[in-house]
Amino acid sequence: xPAGGWTWGKVLLTGMCALATLAAVDVALHxxxxxxxxxxxxxxxxxxxxxxxxxxxxxSSHARSFIAMGxxxxxxxxxxxxxxxxPVEWGKYxxxxxxxxxxxxxxxxxxxxxxxxxxxSLRHVLLVTEWWDSTALDPGTGxxxxxxxxxxxxWKDFLADVREHGLTPYNQNFLQRVWREAWSxxxxxxxxxxxxxxxxxxxxxxxxxxxxxxxxxxxxxxxxQSMVEDGAxxxxxxxxxxxxxxxxxxxxxxxxxxxxxxxxRMPGTLTQKAKDTTLRQFSDRMQGFARERGVRFVDxxxxxxxxxxDFEVDFDHVKPxxxxxxxxxxxxxxxxxxxxxxxxxxxxxPRAEGANAAAATGSATxxxx
Amino acid sequence: MSLVGLEFAFFFPLVFLAHWLGPRxxxxxxxxxxxxxxxxxxxxxxxxxxxxxxxTAVSFGxxxxxxVLGTPAPEAAPTTPGRxxxxxxxxxxxxxxxxxxxxxxxxxxxxxxxxxxxxxxxLPDALPVLRLVLPLGISxxxxxxxxxxxxxxxxxxxxxxxxxxxxxxxxxxxQLIAGPIVRAxxxxxxxxxxxxxxxAGAASGAxxxxxxxxxxxxVADWLSPRVVDPVFADPASFGAVALWIALLGYATQLFxxxxxxxxxxxxxxRLFGLELPENFRxxxxxxxxxxxxxxxxxxxxxxxxxxxxxxxxxxxxWFRGRAGAGFLVVxxxxxxxxxxxxxxxxxGLAHGVALAGHHAYDEWYKRNCRRDRRWVAxxxxxxxxxxxxxxxxxxxxxxxxxxxxxSIGAAADFAKGLLGLGGAEGxxxxxxxxxxxxxxxFAGYHLLEVGxxxxxxxxxxxxxxxxxxxxxxxxxxxxxxxxxxxxxxxIYAQF
Numbered sequence: 106x107p108a109g110g111w112t113w114g115k116v117l118l119t120g121m122c123a124l125a126t127l128a129a130v131d132v133a134l135h136x137x138x139x140x141x142x143x144x145x146x147x148x149x150x151x152x153x154x155x156x157x158x159x160x161x162x163x164x165s166s167h168a169r170s171f172i173a174m175g176x177x178x179x180x181x182x183x184x185x186x187x188x189x190x191x192p193v194e195w196g197k198y199x200x201x202x203x204x205x206x207x208x209x210x211x212x213x214x215x216x217x218x219x220x221x222x223x224x225x226s227l228r229h230v231l232l233v234t235e236w237w238d239s240t241a242l243d244p245g246t247g248x249x250x251x252x253x254x255x256x257x258x259x260w261k262d263f264l265a266d267v268r269e270h271g272l273t274p275y276n277q278n279f280l281q282r283v284w285r286e287a288w289s290x291x292x293x294x295x296x297x298x299x300x301x302x303x304x305x306x307x308x309x310x311x312x313x314x315x316x317x318x319x320x321x322x323x324x325x326x327x328x329x330q331s332m333v334e335d336g337a338x339x340x341x342x343x344x345x346x347x348x349x350x351x352x353x354x355x356x357x358x359x360x361x362x363x364x365x366x367x368x369x370r371m372p373g374t375l376t377q378k379a380k381d382t383t384l385r386q387f388s389d390r391m392q393g394f395a396r397e398r399g400v401r402f403v404d405x406x407x408x409x410x411x412x413x414x415d416f417e418v419d420f421d422h423v424k425p426x427x428x429x430x431x432x433x434x435x436x437x438x439x440x441x442x443x444x445x446x447x448x449x450x451x452x453x454x455p456r457a458e459g460a461n462a463a464a465a466t467g468s469a470t471x472x473x474x
Numbered sequence: 475m476s477l478v479g480l481e482f483a484f485f486f487p488l489v490f491l492a493h494w495l496g497p498r499x500x501x502x503x504x505x506x507x508x509x510x511x512x513x514x515x516x517x518x519x520x521x522x523x524x525x526x527x528x529x530t531a532v533s534f535g536x537x538x539x540x541x542v543l544g545t546p547a548p549e550a551a552p553t554t555p556g557r558x559x560x561x562x563x564x565x566x567x568x569x570x571x572x573x574x575x576x577x578x579x580x581x582x583x584x585x586x587x588x589x590x591x592x593x594x595x596x597l598p599d600a601l602p603v604l605r606l607v608l609p610l611g612i613s614x615x616x617x618x619x620x621x622x623x624x625x626x627x628x629x630x631x632x633x634x635x636x637x638x639x640x641x642x643x644x645x646x647x648x649q650l651i652a653g654p655i656v657r658a659x660x661x662x663x664x665x666x667x668x669x670x671x672x673x674a675g676a677a678s679g680a681x682x683x684x685x686x687x688x689x690x691x692x693v694a695d696w697l698s699p700r701v702v703d704p705v706f707a708d709p710a711s712f713g714a715v716a717l718w719i720a721l722l723g724y725a726t727q728l729f730x731x732x733x734x735x736x737x738x739x740x741x742x743x744r745l746f747g748l749e750l751p752e753n754f755r756x757x758x759x760x761x762x763x764x765x766x767x768x769x770x771x772x773x774x775x776x777x778x779x780x781x782x783x784x785x786x787x788x789x790x791x792w793f794r795g796r797a798g799a800g801f802l803v804v805x806x807x808x809x810x811x812x813x814x815x816x817x818x819x820x821x822g823l824a825h826g827v828a829l830a831g832h833h834a835y836d837e838w839y840k841r842n843c844r845r846d847r848r849w850v851a852x853x854x855x856x857x858x859x860x861x862x863x864x865x866x867x868x869x870x871x872x873x874x875x876x877x878x879x880x881s882i883g884a885a886a887d888f889a890k891g892l893l894g895l896g897g898a899e900g901x902x903x904x905x906x907x908x909x910x911x912x913x914x915x916f917a918g919y920h921l922l923e924v925g926x927x928x929x930x931x932x933x934x935x936x937x938x939x940x941x942x943x944x945x946x947x948x949x950x951x952x953x954x955x956x957x958x959x960x961x962x963x964x965i966y967a968q969f
Contacts, residue, residue, distance in 0.1 A: 111677040122943025130951040166915035293954040
């Protein structure tokens with residue numbers, strides 16, 4: 106008998122029972138905090154490869170709102186117009202530019218044996234953005250680890266970065282993403298950092314603490330308000346502006362119609378001061394940029410059908426029902442051209458034929474070239 | 475890379491499989507571990523890998539040279555050419571190893587201190603202050619190599635002739651960041667033979683790793699940002715009770731961080747069929763400072779006592795027979811080893827003086843015991859044991875003030891605050907279920923070693939395997955929920 110009474114059989118049995126217990130706990134906690142699968146760049150690119158969309162919605166996590174819009178657009182057009190959302194979690198213009206160069210372009214420009222484009226259908230690009238995307242760092246934290254091209258990396262990109270810089274909090278984000286994807290079915294893994302399990306268990310045991318929830322809500326609301334107000338002094342970091350220019354330039358070179366879409370913000374988080382400073386400055390300059398580059402500009406920051414109740418508890422993302430309403434509203438209005446009803450730019454011909462560079466036939470809310 | 479980071483979950487299985495699925499030959503196993511160690515090191519700083527490689531080559535070559543020169547007969551005169559040559563090789567190699575450590579770790583400190591002295595005398599700065607990046611684990615690998623050279627020189631261990639085995643002896647990745655400081659006599663024989671993974675080794679390795687992970691990732695990383703760091707960063711904003719809680723929290727954090735790391739390293743070693751030395755043995759049960767240092771960072775303290783204290787107090791120098799002075803030197807060196815700052819020097823000085831004082835008291839007490847047996851009975855009585863335990867622990871905890879503080883001035887401010895007024899205001903929001911779990915774990919970990927504790931442990935280990943599996947599964951689920959995201963690096967990695 107080995108030391109401590111451990112035989113391989115006992116080791117195996119103990120390990121199996123530990124894993125079974127872990128799995129049972131995980132399943133039991135699904136009711137408390139079910140994992141929410143989120144579209145990430147990898148999966149989005151796989152969908153792109155298979156779907157050959159007509160519209161690309163590139164942006165941060167907000168681009169996920171365009172999944173619902175894609176469904177609505179498909180319904181309206183009988184499937185002839187298809188939106189592919191490419192959300193770069195925590196992204197800004199520099200990460201978007203990286204994703205465009207390293208993930209999207211190789212697919213866009215892939216050709217078959219005859220030299221024809223494999224996916225020639227893309228006609229519109231929606232660059233989904235907000236003021237935060239133009240700042241260098243996350244205002245208030247100064248942390249560069251939050252701007253995450255690592256969310257879009259592949260193993261070769263990760264290894265190249267480790268070779269150059271060693272293992273850093275920045276590139277470790279890639280491993281976090283891979284780990285989370287590998288355990289996408291697990292509540293215990295997916296809830297790390299969100300604490301929905303502990304909150305849910307507390308509620309289950311003690312009941313809802315309305316006063317504490319209200320206090321937390323108010324506290325977070327004040328935090329958001331001051332963050333947006335403070336954003337004015339961080340806007341338009343030169344590196345981010347350069348990346349924005351590169352992104353628009355690249356799509357224009359490809360002959361694709363570009364629309365800059367300012368994403369809706371939760372009304373309660375916006376003070377008058379924020380509207381007059383951060384948001385006004387951002388909107389004005391982006392509108393000017395769109396005019397200069399001859400691309401469409403749609404500002405949904407305040408002009409949208411959403412109320413505070415349509416936003417998630419993070420005050421940032423829109424709930425599924427809100428996304429559906431936003432999609433219908435936008436497709437009836439500023440983004441109606443996606444269904445070919447209003448405006449139009451590239452014409453019906455495929456991208457390969459080189460239509461459209463002259464694009465920019467103006468926008469519903471401004472941005473005449 | 476760190477043993478507690480997510481990257482280790484990707485790295486370890488690859489190394490484990492390569493190690494055990496390849497041929498069962500020492501050369502293969504050592505090659506896999508060396509390659510893994512190189513990758514592990516390179517993830518910190520690829521450029522400084524050359525420093526470790528050069529240092530390892532020097533000590534390996536010096537060991538061979540000492541072997542070639544042979545061990546002279548004990549009766550040979552110290553001035554014989556063979557002895558002189560061996561001594562010259564030893565001194566040159568140790569100077570090279572310590573010189574490297576000195577340049578990277580201490581040159582800035584000594585230059586700054588010298589310049590400050592000159593400025594105090596009204597003279598201009600004279601020395602340039604170098605700001606060098608400290609190679610990972612250099613404090614540990616240097617002591618490992620110097621210990622090896624001394625062992626070979628004294629004829630206590632044979633020189634290693636296998637460069638692969640020697641390289642992995644110095645740079646085995648689990649011990650690279652923060653020890654344990656391994657000995658040639660213990661580890662080299664293990665690297666020279668093929669290892670076999672046993673069921674007991676796998677179980678105890680996984681168990682040690684899990685226990686270490688709980689200590690580090692749950693206890694230490696929970697305490698640090700909530701209880702310790704905010705108070706040490708701004709002690710003036712907190713009352714005396716909060717300062718005491720933070721200080722006790724730091725003692726717990728430091729122990730769980732370092733002992734946790736050591737256990738994870740030992741556990742990882744066992745999973746590769748290697749037995750690294752124990753580094754902690756329930757230090758908070760100690761009833762004297764001497765006992766404390768036999769239980770805390772055992773591999774460093776035995777190194778200092780074997781290779782510094784013993785030669786110093788038994789050699790031909792002024793220190794011969796002067797244990798008190800020996801303690802002072804050993805702990806000043808220990809303080810400086812921890813870091814090139816005056817706070818560590820103060821910490822080392824405090825422990826050196828206290829150990830010298832305790833040694834003198836012990837001698838005095840023993841004399842009384844020899845005169846009157848009642849002194850023996852008093853020492854064995856519970857009140858004496860409790861008082862000894864209390865004084866020892868309070869002294870250790872208090873010396874953590876300079877150990878943790880960024881400067882002597884900050885340490886003085888913190889110490890003054892401990893004697894002041896005020897409660898635990900400002901800390902109130904930071905306590906909850908996790909705080910209770912941390913205290914319970916820390917207390918339970920030590921209490922399971924006293925009284926009926928070992929029997930309880932035995933009862934748990936005698937439970938059927940499925941029951942133990944369920945318990946381990948629940949522990950893992952608890953960790954997944956409560957371990958803070960983004961576990962930090964290890965405190966002792968900086969030394």
